[in-house]
Amino acid sequence: LRHLVDGKVPLYDAVRLNRLVEKTERWTDLLVGRLMDLADVSVFAFDAGRARDFCDDLTRRKEEPGSRLIWPLLLSSLRAGYRRSLCPLQPHTELNERVAAAVVSCFKAEVFDESGVPRPYWLARLLTLTHDAEMILDEAMTSFLRDEGTLEENRRWKRLRRFGL
Incomplete structure (x- = not known):
């Protein structure tokens, strides 16, 4: 945050970084909300009220048809949301993909x-x-x-x- 306040980060990058922070806070609250029925983990939430809302919503939806698909879909959304990084082009992107494909093919x-x-x-x-x-x-x-x-x-x-x- 100090870099943002001091102005050492270009505005465009600062906005993208702030969006990443907000997204991370929401996902953290969702994951904490998933655990709130099991233990008091609200201290780990960025917004305990939002985490409780997620907990209540997930608990209520357990009774609905197709509820077993909710959590896998949320986790897929989480992975997809973070797949794009702050840097659109990473060094050796193609090589990294080939290495990952080789590992998975094992x-x-x-x-x-x-x-x-x-x-x-x-x-x-x-x-x-x-x-x-x-x-x-x-x-x-x-x-x-x-x-x-x-x-x-x-x-x-x-x-x-x-x-x-």
Whole structure:
């Protein structure tokens, strides 16, 4: 703020910086409002009344149809709002994008949901474990049918297999 008051920052940049500060304060109040039902975190809000309004609004909307989409949409808006920085052109922007794409490409597709958002680690692990279990069961059933089963057992396994079991 001292740089703004001393006039060392051009007016255009000062206005943009002030908008960033205001946006950050509003988003902070929203995030604090999300936690206000769990604990008294109002000391972290820039405007406790605004944070309480956000809390009340989020609580009231929990009962509405489609409410499970509210928080993911808000977080997407938060990310999109900060995606543009104060400097429109950053050095090595294209290189940074290529590095980020290379890092993301190292992950298996199962780590992301349909919209490209990373799933929680426990969910990705659970999906991998269920896939592994299916493969083990399939291998065991194939081996059983091929090697040991009686005619009646083979028929029963084939019926179960037809239903994906």
